[in-house]
Amino acid sequence: MDLWREDADCEPQTPLEHELFGENRRLRRVCQALMERVESAGMGGAPYGAFEHAVLLAEQVRERTDTLHRTLEELGEANRRLEEARQEAEAANLSKTRFLAAVSHDLLQPLNAARLFTSALEDQPLPAASQVQVGHIGRSLHDVEALIGTLVDISRLDAGVLTPDVAVFPVAELLDVLTEEYRQVARARGLELHYVGSSALVTSDLALLARVVRNFLTNAMRYTESGRVLLGCRRRADGLEIQVGDTGPGIPEARREEIFLEFRRGSSASGEDRGLGLGLAIVERITGLLDHPLSLSSVPGRGAMFSVRIPYGASRDMPRTVSAQAPLEGEERLAGARVGVLDNDQAILDGMTAMLSGWGCEVVVAAREAEIAGRLEPDRLDVLMVDYHLDPEDDDGLALAERLEQEYPNLRIMLITANHDATIKQRCRERGYACLFKPVKPLRLRMSLIHLLKS
Incomplete structure (x- = not known):
């Protein structure tokens, strides 16, 4: 409605009023033109409709913004809970690893003693039936040892706490022992084991x-x-390739990646002794940790060949404990060697005494550091075998060995432990000590003793 007409009875009286009324008419015409343009642009059927539409859009934007903020807050809370869960899982995994590391010594002590007694029995002239039973016991203990070792290894690898102890050594030091060990296994299974040394x-x-x-x-x-x-x-x-081949059933192409996964097992030749399916999973992780290329080739029906490539070493970097000797002959004996054994477990002492005596050694034992001088007489020993974990009031075996070496420079020392810490192995290497891990393999122990006595 034209306000000028509504106020027609209000005639302008002064020049100023005439000017204001004219300006009002001009502004109304401009406003009317603007409103017509807005309406023609599709903003509704009327100016008020356009205003309502704008208000509605603003409200929708506000609601969606509020929803977005709530979603982000919920997502942040979920991420916080996930991070807490991850930290708890990592802590639990580390706790499990520490637990396994802590109890592995206690688990392996009785197993080590049992292996020593079994080995001593195998060297005795027993009736044929008894020899068979002793063989069964030995194989069962070997399976238990492999199971515990696998569980500890996989746990330490998963937790990332396994530190390699890299050193230079003659590959024959490793392969000669494994050949002797597995030659007996092959013979028991009716197989031939061919060994090409290096x-x-x-x-x-x-x-x-x-x-x-x-x-x-x-x-x-x-x-x-x-x-x-x-x-x-x-x-x-680029390195020495260690190969293990067989004339077995081979591995189909489709399964060559699968077999390196955990708990993947094939059908064993005997239908028994299938293992846990963790062996090759551990192999892949260890070779990755060591940065040693791993390869597999196979022809189904004709066999398979696994190999790992190792960097070469230089003789100048080889520790003084290791020497590239020819393989040991089977007739070499330890007769007359005076060997001392220090271990706080009486079963271990008894087992070592039985086994070493069977090899012809003169064995003296002690359970405490305080008994060393009186019972072991270090100045008369050819070799001293020391357990790493002794009584809490005593030093660890390595620290004790270092002190004894200062007092008796000609004493040859072998450390025996269930602790695979790389620092321990490195200290042994630097000091020139032999180092074996529990449960002690009799063949490995025998060859290490011969090497020490020859050094």
Whole structure:
């Protein structure tokens, strides 16, 4: 409605009023033109409709903004809970690893003693039936040892707490022992084991590399029904390739990645002794940790070949405890060697006494540091075998060995432990000590003693 007409009775009286009324009319015309343009742009049927539409849009934006803020807050809370759960899982995993590391010594002590007693029995002239039973006991203990070792290894690898102890050593030091160990297994399964040795020096963690090659050999023996298993080396430009081949059923192309996954097992040749399916999973993790290339080739129906490539080592970097000797002959004896054993577990002392005495050694034992001088007489010993974990009031075996070496410079020392800490192995290497891990393998112990006595 035209306000000028509504106020028609209000005639402008003064020049100023005339001017204001004219300006009002002009502004109304401008406003009317603007409103018509807004309406023609599709903003509704009327100016008020356009205003309502704008208000509605603003409200929707506000509601969606509020929803977005709530969602972000909920997402932040969920992320916080996930982070707490991750930290709890990592703490639980580390706690599990520490627990396994702590109890592994206590688990392996009785197993170690049992292996020592069994080995001593195997060296005795027993009736045929008794020999068979002793063999069964030995194999069962070996299976328990493998199970515990596998669980501890997989736990330490998963937790990332396993530190390699890399050093230079002759590969024969590892492969000669494994050959003797698995030759007996092959004979029991009716297989031939062919070994092609090498004089090469390599750079690796001896214990972890042994785990890899031992798994190769175990699988080859387990899945080969007849024929032979080969353990050998090939010199490559970038390293020594350790190979384990067999004449078993082979591995189809489709399964060659699957077999390195956990709990994947094939059908063993005997239908028994299938293992846990963790061996090759551990192999892949260890070779990855050591940065040793792993390879597999196979022809289904004709066999498989697993190999790992190890960097070469230089003789100048080789510790003084290790020497590239020729393989030990089977007729070598330890007769007359005076060997001292220090361990706080009486069962271990009894087992060591039985086994070493069977090899012809003169054995003296002690359970406490205070008994060393009176019972062991270190100045008369050829070799002193010391357990790492002694009584709490005593030093650890390595610290004790270092003190004894200062007092008796000609004393040869062998540390025996269930602790695979790389620092312990490195200290032993630097000091020139032999180092074996529980449960002690009799053949490994025998060869280490012979090496020490020859040094």
